[in-house]
Amino acid sequence: MVFKRLLGALGVGGPTIDTVLDPSSVRPGGTLTGQVHLVGGKADFEIEHITLELVARVEAEHEGGESQGVLAFDHFTVGGGFRLAEGEQRSVPFSVIVPWETPVTELRGQSLGVVLGVRTELSVAGAKDKGDLDRLNVTPLPVQEAVLEAFGELGFGFRSADLAYGRIGGSGQRLPFYQEIELAPSAQYAPQFNEIELTFLANPGGLEVVLEADERGGFLSPGHDALMRFTVSHEGAGQQDWPAIVDGWMRQLAEHRASYGSPPGHGSPAPFGPGGLGHEDRHHDGHRSGPGMGTAVAAGAAGLAAGVVGGMVAGEVVDEVGDFFEGDEEDEG
Structure with missing residues (x-):
C-alpha cells in the first residue's frame, strides 16, 4: 500500500516520492527490501539523503491516564548524493535489517492489531519532507x-x-x-x-x-x-x-505466586524482583483488554490506526496528528 506525495517543503513543482516495499514477509531481525521511486519536479534538485524511518503506534501511561503516539524506533540512510533532473524518473533499491525486537503484527495472515510503518524522508538542498508512509507487516520468528x-x-x-x-x-x-x-x-x-x-x-x-x-x-x-x-x-x-x-x-x-523478593530455586528462571520490573517500568493494572475471552485473532490494524495521535512522550514522538495511514486511505479512494 503506497501513495505519492508532493514535497511540501519545496512547494509546487518539487519532486515526488513513492516507496514500494517488497511483498515478501519480514521477520524480527530480518531483511526489509524495496525501492524508492523518485520523479523529478519542474527544476533540477540535489538529493542529499533518502532516509527510511521505522515507526510504531505506541501507548504510554501518565498521571492523566493513557495516550497514543507515533514513535520512531530505527532509521536508515538508503541513498542520496545525486542530482535529480527535471522530470527524471529514478528508482533507488534498498535492503535494511530491522531490529530483533521489532513487534509482530500478524500470525498466519491474521492481524494482531499492532500498527507499524515505514516512513520515507527526502532531504533536498537543506529542506526535509516526510514524503511517504507505508504499512509494515512483520511475521513471527x-x-x-x-x-x-x-x-x-x-x-x-x-x-x-x-x-x-x-x-x-x-x-x-x-x-x-x-x-x-x-x-x-x-x-x-x-x-x-x-x-x-x-x-x-x-x-x-x-x-x-x-x-x-x-x-x-x-x-x-x-x-x-x-x-x-x-x-x-x-x-x-x-x-x-x-x-x-x-x-x-x-x-x-x-x-x-508473585513472591517478588523470594530467590529462585535451583534450575528455576529468575523472577523479576526489586531492581527488576518496577511499577515505573511496566504497568500491571490490566486496564487494556480486547475482545472477550477466547476470541480468535481479529480486529485488524485499521481499528488501531484510526483516530487522533496523542501527545505521548516529549522529544520521542513523531510530531504528527491524524490518521497514521491517512494518505494511504485517501489514495485508495
Missing part, C-alpha cells in the same frame, strides 16, 4: 510462532496485542517500547489468573519470554501480579515439545 501456537493448543485465547512505552527492568530490551500480547487463561488456570501478558524480547542468540499473570483475588485478599522470565534458543524450534514447555512455564508461574 519460528520460535515465537511455536510459543504462540503452544498457548493456543493448551486452551489459552487471544485477547489483544499492543505496544507499551517503557522498559522491562532486568531484561536485554533495546527498543524504547515492548509488545504485550494479552491472553485469556485456559480452563486449567482460569481459577488462578484473570489474564496472561506475553512479551517477546528477541536477540540474535534467542528469545526472552516474559510472562506476567494477573492473579485473581480471594474473598478477603486482592489480586496481584506474578512475573517470570524464560530464555529459549532459535535453534531446534521445530523439534521441541512446546505445549509441554509452555505448560511448565505456567506451572512455575502459578507456584511463584
